[in-house]
Amino acid sequence: MNPASLGRHDSWEGVRAVVAGFGVSGFAAADNLLHLGAAVTALDERADGPDGRAAKAELLEVLGAQIRLGEGATATLPDDVDLLVTSPGWRPDAPLLAQARDRGVPVWGEVELAWRLRDPQHDTPWLAVTGTNGKTTTVRMLDAILKAAGLRSVAAGNVGLPLVEAVMDPEPYDVLAVELSSFQLHYTDSMSAQAAAVLNVAEDHLDWYPSMSDYAADKGRIYDRTQRACVYNAADPVTEALVREADVVEGARAVGFTLGMPSVGMLGVVEDILADRAFIEERETSAAELCTLQDLTAPGTPGPAPHTVQNALAAAALARAHGVPQAAVRDGLRGFRPDGHRIALVAERAGVAWVDDSKATNPHAALASLLAYDPVVWVAGGLAKGASFDDLVRSVAGRLRGAVLLGRDRDVIAEALARHAPDVPVIVVDTRETAVTEGDHASVEAQPMRRVVAAAAGLARPGDTVLLAPGCASQDMFTDYAARGDAFAAAVQELTG
Incomplete structure (x- = not known):
């Protein structure tokens, strides 16, 4: 049976679906396909983990799914398959996906499945965000603005609720x-998003993509079929080029955002005011005030970082494209607080500030964080994912008091520092890579971070900031970036009392 012709109000009985990957999105896809009547087989190489997949597998088996978990489970695509739904981390050259393509079996992601399962009687608009950095913050800002406007909204997709669950909600x-x-x-x-934004495109995931152009092209797919507004970063020419190349619905506009004075059709900053010259009728001669920089300033900080302002402008542009009034933009942004491990002050003692930005998992994000502090002791390292650190080090060499490096790809950063900041003292904490297994993750992960924090304390002077902005992913030594940030915070608290 061809699933491409089916929606949420059709019977999926007779559709044989395979769900590859049994994480959060994979479970949501399998669960809802079963609800629709499909015959579901779920596959994953991991039999269990901190997400409780063994218990979820047992539940789905009770509901009638076939579950294959463990080594070798994903080597072969089952016979007689009508649809393969893949989790997003699976590379296109994975054997299971290659077998599906060879057989002509359609391969959807959870997002594609969710789009096809929308209720035609309640055509809920999607306001979509992608980018190398800032996605989660922007989406949470956007959700806060929408809620301030009195709308029933939710952050979904790569953050928050799985999209399939969001579209299948009875309300x-x-x-x-x-x-x-x-x-x-x-x-x-x-x-086909109502409005879509690409915040930035910088080097990342080059262990997954053959080139930067392939990576950028996938980011640009968010603009295809956009209905009202394609929001781009005026400071990032790649995002504007992606808008120019997009095949949009007739009438959709390009809307830029800038930290400078906005031109007609853009959002930007006028003195200390975030201003809209895109979604008002008088945009040729005036601008609408959305909020002030003070509205974006977290308690205890002198003002918002530039990337925070950019994220707010992008969120505001998407909300305004949906028709949200100015006051709701102000109220939503004024009440917004970022998630943990994003420029979070952990402690301040003897004139030294300790800041956790463990969410900075690539060089572009680490650069944005480093530019907010001077002088700074930089704590970095982990899984570089094929990225280079030369441009980053060149940009911040003058503000580095020192660097403390850990993780599998620490030498990549050390070599960039040696090339472009040879006078900056560097301490390489040669920790054993800690395999993350079941058990007491916290105690295992804390041990190397104690040595990192002690080394950073030896480099720091009064007036300095010790900044965890790793520029790398965390899974070589930690369960995730949050666990890395927690280990850093715990070690700092232990040291500073």
Whole structure:
């Protein structure tokens, strides 16, 4: 049976679906396909983990699914398959996906499945966000703005609620704030967002993509079939080029955002005011005030970082494209607080500030963080994912007091520092890579971070900031970036009392 012709009100009985990957999105896809009547087989190489997949597998088996978990489970695509739904982290050259393509079996991501399962009687608009950095913050800002406007919204996709669960909710949402990764967009072919934004495109995931142009092209897929507004970063020419190349719905506009004075059709900053010259009738001669920089300033900080302002402008542009009034933009942004491990002050003692930005998992994000402090002792390292650190080090060499490096790809950063900042003292903490297994993760992960924090304390002077902005992913030594940030915070608290 051809699933491409089916929607949420059709019977999926007779559709044989395979769900590859049994994480959060994979479970949501399998669960809802079973609900629709499909015959579901779920496959994953991992039999269990901190997400409780063994218990979820047992539940789905009770509901009638076939579950294959463990080594070798994903080597072969079962016979007689009508649809393969893949989790976003799966590379296109994975054997299971290659077998599906060879057989002509359609391959969808969870996002594609969710788009096809929308309720035609309640056509909930999607406001979609992608970019190398800032996606989660922007989507959460957007959700706060939408809620301030009195709308029933939710952050979904790569953050928050799985999209399939969001669209299948019996009580329809008014609007969805959707975060999409490049991996999710790679497997998405029919989505038509009401408005979409690419925040930035910088070097990342080059262990997954053959080139930067392939990575950027997947980011740009978010603009395809956009209905009202393609929001781009005026400081990032790649995002504007992606808008120019997009095949949009007739009437959709390009809307830029800038930290400078906005031109007609853009959002920007006028003195200390975030201003809209895109979604008002008088945009040729005036601008609408959305909020002030003070509205974006977290308690205890002198003002918002530039990337925070950019994220707010992008969120505001998407909300305004949906028709949200100015006051709701102000109220939503004024009440917004970022998630943990994003420029979070951990402690301040003897004139030294300790800041956790463990969410800075690539060089572009680490650069944005480092530019907010001077002088700084930089704590970095982990899984570089094929990225280079030369441009970053060249940009911040003058503000580095020192650097403390850990993790599998620490030498990549050390070599960039030696080339471009040879006078900056560097301490390499040669920790054993800690395999993350079941048990007491926290105690295992804390041990190397104690040595890192002690080394950073030896470099720091009064007036300095010790900044955890790793520029790398965390899974070589930690369960995730949050666990890395928690280990850093715990070690700092232990040291400073």
